[in-house]
Amino acid sequence: MSKLSMLCAAASLLATPLFAHAGDAATKEGASAARGRYLVQISGCNDCHTPGYASGGGMVAQEQWLTGDRLGWHGPWGTTYPTNLRRYFARVSETDWLKAARAGKYRPPMPAPSLRDMSDNDLRSIYRFVHSLGAAGEEAPSYVAPGQAPAGPVVLFPMPPG
Numbered sequence: 001m002s003k004l005s006m007l008c009a010a011a012s013l014l015a016t017p018l019f020a021h022a023g024d025a026a027t028k029e030g031a032s033a034a035r036g037r038y039l040v041q042i043s044g045c046n047d048c049h050t051p052g053y054a055s056g057g058g059m060v061a062q063e064q065w066l067t068g069d070r071l072g073w074h075g076p077w078g079t080t081y082p083t084n085l086r087r088y089f090a091r092v093s094e095t096d097w098l099k100a101a102r103a104g105k106y107r108p109p110m111p112a113p114s115l116r117d118m119s120d121n122d123l124r125s126i127y128r129f130v131h132s133l134g135a136a137g138e139e140a141p142s143y144v145a146p147g148q149a150p151a152g153p154v155v156l157f158p159m160p161p162g
């Protein structure tokens with residue numbers, strides 16, 4: 001064996017486990033994102049964060065998923081709008097997302113307890129799926145404080161008596 005071919009053999013021996021490892025990581029990441037897609041579907045995120053999803057029986061193309069909604073939710077907390085999550089996940093890190101989900105400082109009707117009680121793995125999967133879709137669409141309208149009139153259509157929650 002020439003010196004060169006010995007070197008090549010040694011290099012490929014060294015390189016093989018490295019490449020195999022990178023492949024495993026990519027497969028794991030892909031599996032996590034696929035689970036995230038499933039979690040997004042079964043935990044109702046699209047129902048509020050995707051225009052026309054709940055009312056249209058879920059027949060919305062994935063490209064439009066989680067782009068936020070202009071339909072407001074009006075109640076004693078003021079008027080909230082489902083955030084554009086495609087843009088949100090493009091700007092926050094996975095670590096910050098886990099912290100925010102655990103802190104659960106979301107106004108109604110965002111199901112804060114559902115996120116708070118999700119496992120780290122599930123939260124990471126949701127992040128990886130939505131992040132992989134990339135940013136798309138416009139920002140949702142800004143929060144409107146109680147007592148101020150929202151500009152567009154809203155779902156009205158009953159006000160507390162009195």
Ligand code: HEC
Pocket residue numbers: 040043044045046047048049073080081082083085088105106107108109110111114115126143
């Ligand atoms: C019943 C409607 C509803 C459902 C279901 C829902 N959301 Fe929300 N979500 C909202 C509303 C409304 C807001 C805005 C809350 C606010 O202004 O504080 C919001 C806010 C958020 C935010 C905050 C973004 C920011 O800028 O801080 C995140 C993240 C989020 N939702 C993720 C999710 C995920 C993930 C799911 C599925 C597990 C989900 N939501 C399901 C209505 C909903």
